[in-house]
Amino acid sequence: MRLRARSIAILLLSTLSITACSSGGDDDAATTAGAASCAPSSGPVTLTYTTWIPNIEKVVDVWNKANPDIQVKVQTGPNGNGGTYANFFNQLKAGNAPDLGHIEYDALPSFRVQDGLTDLGSCDIVASAQSKFIDWTWNQVSFGEQGHVYGIPQDAGPMALFYRKDLFEKNNIPVPTTWEEYAAAAAKVKAAGGYITNFSQSDINQFAGLAWQAGAHWFGNDGTNWTVSMTDDATKKVADYWQGLIDKKLVSSVPPWTPEWDNAYNSSSAWTWVSAVWGANSIASGAPKTSGKWAVAPMPQWSAGEKVAGNWGGSSTAVFKTSKHPYEAAKFALWLNTSTEALTLLNKEANLYPATKEGASLPALKEGVEFYGGQPIYDVFAEASTQVKADFTWGPTMTQTYADASDGFKKAVTGQSTLTQALTDAQAKTVSTLKSQSIPVKE
Amino acid sequence: MAAFKLPKYAAMLVMAVFTLYFLTPLWWLFVASGKKDGQVTEGSPLLPDHFALGANLADLFHYNDGIFLRWMANSIGYTVGAALLGTLLAGMCGYALAKYVFRGRELIFNIVLGGVLVPATALALPLFLMFSKVELANTFWSVFLPSLVNPFGVYLGRIYAAASVPDELLEAARIDGSGEVRTFFTLSTRLMAPAFVTIFLFHFVAVWNNFMLPLIMLGNERLFPVTLGLYSWNTQVNQHPELRALVLVGAFVSLVPMVIAFLSLQRFWRSGLGAGSIK
Numbered sequence: 001m002r003l004r005a006r007s008i009a010i011l012l013l014s015t016l017s018i019t020a021c022s023s024g025g026d027d028d029a030a031t032t033a034g035a036a037s038c039a040p041s042s043g044p045v046t047l048t049y050t051t052w053i054p055n056i057e058k059v060v061d062v063w064n065k066a067n068p069d070i071q072v073k074v075q076t077g078p079n080g081n082g083g084t085y086a087n088f089f090n091q092l093k094a095g096n097a098p099d100l101g102h103i104e105y106d107a108l109p110s111f112r113v114q115d116g117l118t119d120l121g122s123c124d125i126v127a128s129a130q131s132k133f134i135d136w137t138w139n140q141v142s143f144g145e146q147g148h149v150y151g152i153p154q155d156a157g158p159m160a161l162f163y164r165k166d167l168f169e170k171n172n173i174p175v176p177t178t179w180e181e182y183a184a185a186a187a188k189v190k191a192a193g194g195y196i197t198n199f200s201q202s203d204i205n206q207f208a209g210l211a212w213q214a215g216a217h218w219f220g221n222d223g224t225n226w227t228v229s230m231t232d233d234a235t236k237k238v239a240d241y242w243q244g245l246i247d248k249k250l251v252s253s254v255p256p257w258t259p260e261w262d263n264a265y266n267s268s269s270a271w272t273w274v275s276a277v278w279g280a281n282s283i284a285s286g287a288p289k290t291s292g293k294w295a296v297a298p299m300p301q302w303s304a305g306e307k308v309a310g311n312w313g314g315s316s317t318a319v320f321k322t323s324k325h326p327y328e329a330a331k332f333a334l335w336l337n338t339s340t341e342a343l344t345l346l347n348k349e350a351n352l353y354p355a356t357k358e359g360a361s362l363p364a365l366k367e368g369v370e371f372y373g374g375q376p377i378y379d380v381f382a383e384a385s386t387q388v389k390a391d392f393t394w395g396p397t398m399t400q401t402y403a404d405a406s407d408g409f410k411k412a413v414t415g416q417s418t419l420t421q422a423l424t425d426a427q428a429k430t431v432s433t434l435k436s437q438s439i440p441v442k443e
Numbered sequence: 444m445a446a447f448k449l450p451k452y453a454a455m456l457v458m459a460v461f462t463l464y465f466l467t468p469l470w471w472l473f474v475a476s477g478k479k480d481g482q483v484t485e486g487s488p489l490l491p492d493h494f495a496l497g498a499n500l501a502d503l504f505h506y507n508d509g510i511f512l513r514w515m516a517n518s519i520g521y522t523v524g525a526a527l528l529g530t531l532l533a534g535m536c537g538y539a540l541a542k543y544v545f546r547g548r549e550l551i552f553n554i555v556l557g558g559v560l561v562p563a564t565a566l567a568l569p570l571f572l573m574f575s576k577v578e579l580a581n582t583f584w585s586v587f588l589p590s591l592v593n594p595f596g597v598y599l600g601r602i603y604a605a606a607s608v609p610d611e612l613l614e615a616a617r618i619d620g621s622g623e624v625r626t627f628f629t630l631s632t633r634l635m636a637p638a639f640v641t642i643f644l645f646h647f648v649a650v651w652n653n654f655m656l657p658l659i660m661l662g663n664e665r666l667f668p669v670t671l672g673l674y675s676w677n678t679q680v681n682q683h684p685e686l687r688a689l690v691l692v693g694a695f696v697s698l699v700p701m702v703i704a705f706l707s708l709q710r711f712w713r714s715g716l717g718a719g720s721i722k
Contacts (some may be wrong), residue, residue: 050662052675054683055507075662078671082678083658090568090659094575098662257681278682285684313682351682 038123040327044069047329049317050088051102052079055349059342063335070328072100080104081399092116092322099323100333103151104315105140106208106394109219111318112143112150113396113439118319118326121148126330132338136390137355141316143221143393150318152333153355155346157276157313158384159209162283164271165295165373167194175297179241182300186250189271198270199242200256201413202406204426206312207242210274211235212392213310214302219395225442226434228395230405230427231420237302239419246413253413262286274299276312277353277381284371292370296377298384309384311392314355353381360385397433404429469698476695478688499692511693513665514672518651519700520583521668525590526647533593533646534639537600538631542613552601558594564655571659585660586668590650596642603638604631640711647704669697 049060049072060074075098077084085107091097092114103111111117120126121142126149130138137153161176168175168185171192176182186196200206211218216234220227229235245251252270254260264270265287273279283294299309317333319326336342343359346352354362360382368374395401408422434441467489474489477496503511540552570589574580579588608631616626632639657671667675673693676686 052679054679054686076664076675077662077667078658078675079678082675087659087662090571091575091580091662094572094580096575096578096580282681282684 038120038126038327038330041325044071045325045328046071046073047100047323047325047332048073048075048098049100049102049332050075050077050084050098051317052076052082052084053102053346053350053352058349059336059345062341062345063332067332070332072332080107085110085399088116088320089114092320095322097320097322099319099325099329101318101320102154102315103318104313105137106205106398108141108151108316108318109143109394109396110398116321117150118321118323118329119148119150120152120319120326120330121145123149123327123330125327125334126152129334129338132356132358134355134357134385134388136311136388136392137314139390140314140394141318144391151316152318152330152337154315154317154337155313155352156355156385156388157209157278157311157353158381158388159213159274159276159299159310159312160377160380160384161297161299162273162275162279162294163297164268164290164293166293167192167268167271176300177298178304179300179302183241183245183250186245187248190250194269194271195250195252195264196245196270197251197272197274198256198261198264199246199251199253199413200261201253202410203256204402204405204409206256206275207238207405207409207419209276209310209312210242211238211310212389213299213308214238215308215389217392219393221393222442225440226395227442228427228430228434230401230423230430235423236420239423243412243419246419266290274310277378277384278313278351280369280372280377281351292373294372295375296372296380298380307387308389309387311388353378353385395430395434396439397430397437400433401426401430472691472695472698476692496692499688500696503689503692503696506689510664511669511672511689511696514667514669515697515700517666518668518670518697521586521590522647522650522700525587525650526643529591529593529646529650530596530639530643532591533596533642534600534632534635535627536597537602537638538604538608538627538635540597541601541604542608542610542631552597555594555597558592559598563649563653567655567659570656574660580660581662581666583666586653586657586666589656590653593642593646593649596646599638599642599645600635603635607638608634637711640708644704644708648701651701669693673697 047070051074053059053076056074056076060072064071077087080103084101085103088097088101088103088111097116108117127147129152130149133153134156137156138149141151141153142149163175167173167189171188173185173188173192174181176185182196189196208218211234214234214237216232216238218228218230218232218235220229242251246253252264254264265273265283266289268290273283275282280296284291298307301308317336319329319333323329336346337354338356338358340358340362343352343354343356344362344364347354347362347364353365354360359365360378365378365382366376367378368376369378405422405426408417408425409419411417412419412422431441431443471488474491476499477491477494479493479495479498536555540548540555566589570585571580574585579585612630612634613626616630621629651668652670653668654670654674657666657668658674661667661671664672664675673690676693677690680687680690
């Protein structure tokens with residue numbers, strides 16, 4: 001089903017790029033008109049907001065009751081790559097995009113490149129809210145440009161190590177704090193009849209989080225030109241490391257988000273998972289038989305004593321270029337993503353982990369979690385969230401990049417290729433895709 | 444004697460194998476829909492245990508204020524409405540092309556036939572832009588109106604009308620003073636009934652399964668057909684695993700109207716296809 005979703009996404013995007021080419025010059029006029037003003041509208045305003053957060057209506061209702069003059073109509077549908085991003089692009093073209101949209105960090109650059117977003121940098125309320133957000137999340141929405149903001153950070157996916165406390169203790173394996181120790185533990189786990197983890201065969205997103213931790217810079221933009229470096233030293237280090245584990249058959253490799261994957265964890269075949277904060281829920285519902293036996297530790301480090309975490313996922317609330325009420329839209333987006341009442345509800349209803357500094361101390365994120373033996377696991381993630389490197393940027397064609405890299409990864413885990421080769425190929429294809437879409441790229 | 448019977452047994456065997464082949468996934472879906480909390484990997488995949496279909500159905504019907512029932516109703520609305528009206532339009536068009544001689548008849552027919560070759564998926568985006576222009580995108584009509592079109596139905600209608608409605612009969616009706624419209628509805632529709640059922644069934648299946656058009660047209664969840672609704676749940680299974688159970692039960696429930704339509708109309712379909720080919 002994931003594959004199908006991806007092929008649909010590609011199909012949608014390819015039809016899109018055809019129409020994008022024929023768009024003509026009317027875009028420039030809209031740019032200058034939209035960017036400058038962030039003045040409040042006079043009179044009552046109705047905003048539309050498209051997202052795929054389950055039960056978002058309950059959160060928006062709270063806002064609507066308190067703000068009779070700024071009513072928000074919410075629409076939900078499939079997730080971004082499942083069709084909603086393609087719809088956003090179509091709607092931008094047709095002029096009926098919603099005021100606000102849910103966009104993941106890795107998709108934000110593609111909307112920026114297509115000039116679909118309102119720059120909220122000139123909104124005072126937005127600029128003054130910057131200090132509320134964890135630094136790296138702000139970089140994800142400003143792309144490091146001072147005075148420019150293309151969305152309000154919503155949630156984050158700081159990564160940590162989920163591990164089977166009971167099995168590690170029973171087999172006298174110390175909990176790894178470095179990747180070296182992790183590889184040593186992998187051999188011991190194999191000897192005890194398990195796999196240290198499952199290296200999901202087509203999940204490039206997890207790998208991106210691991211590379212992010214190691215200091216990779218896959219994409220860069222100097223103001224005009226993009227650079228693509230998916231095979232920089234940091235990425236190669238991570239790829240070689242996992243290639244080693246795959247070659248020694250120390251990891252299993254079932255596809256992610258499938259019943260097989262659940263089963264690998266439920267049957268205690270896989271013992272750890274280096275994953276994002278939202279992964280806590282994935283294990284709990286996928287592997288109910290292992291309840292109470294898990295614990296969470298910080299991500300293993302590349303050098304002992306370091307404190308660096310990766311990030312996997314996370315999204316923003318963006319205001320589209322076509323919105324006539326950017327001030328009110330920004331106001332709502334800020335409330336949605338910084339107010340305690342909204343963050344509490346988003347966490348309760350949809351398991352979102354806030355991108356704000358204060359968000360980490362929501363009461364719900366301080367409690368012990370039964371599935372993890374009562375450990376207050378979110379403390380680990382709160383710390384990890386402050387340790388994510390701020391200078392990682394996504395590229396403007398991630399759907400294609402992910403698809404190409406995933407294809408290569410699938411071959412790598414089955415022994416027909418290597419991870420480095422997959423990344424080299426994805427790099428070349430990304431550069432040619434950028435060129436084919438007339439996005440300036442420096443080789 | 445045994446040698447003569449062998450082919451019959453062989454045919455039965457092949458059919459039995461295929462029946463099993465087609466029914467196993469359905470059976471799996473039924474068993475999986477009954478599993479508690481969507482624990483698909485728990486227990487045997489093909490033997491029901493801890494059977495909780497009732498509870499799962501209740502969850503499904505109550506999730507998000509019963510949005511699933513709304514989707515089912517939408518699907519039935521889009522499908523039955525578009526299939527009925529579309530069948531009538533296609534039947535009339537095919538009948539006219541078969542029974543009236545006028546300039547450009549073959550040209551029109553060939554253009555319609557060309558329409559069969561254009562995949563509906565390719566038309567979804569241009570349709571979206573057109574409907575956006577007239578501010579009908581994201582409405583019931585944006586899915587309903589394009590679903591009325593059925594070029595293959597026109598083709599079937601023409602072939603069938605040519606074969607089953609004798610010109611002499613129409614001639615007789617005219618002499619008796621019946622107008623063309625009245626003749627069509629009282630006489631020709633009856634003669635063409637099997638063709639209508641066939642067109643209706645094809646159309647029903649096509650609209651029910653149509654996915655790309657609603658995906659692109661609709662943003663309002665309350666207008667979704669059940670296919671799109673289940674798909675949108677399924678895209679969130681990664682981060683909201685509790686939805687997996689709902690997707691499974693929902694997929695199972697969404698099959699029911701299709702099964703009903705087939706079982707109640709299949710004998711017409713059979714005779715329709717057969718009759719058309721002999722004449």
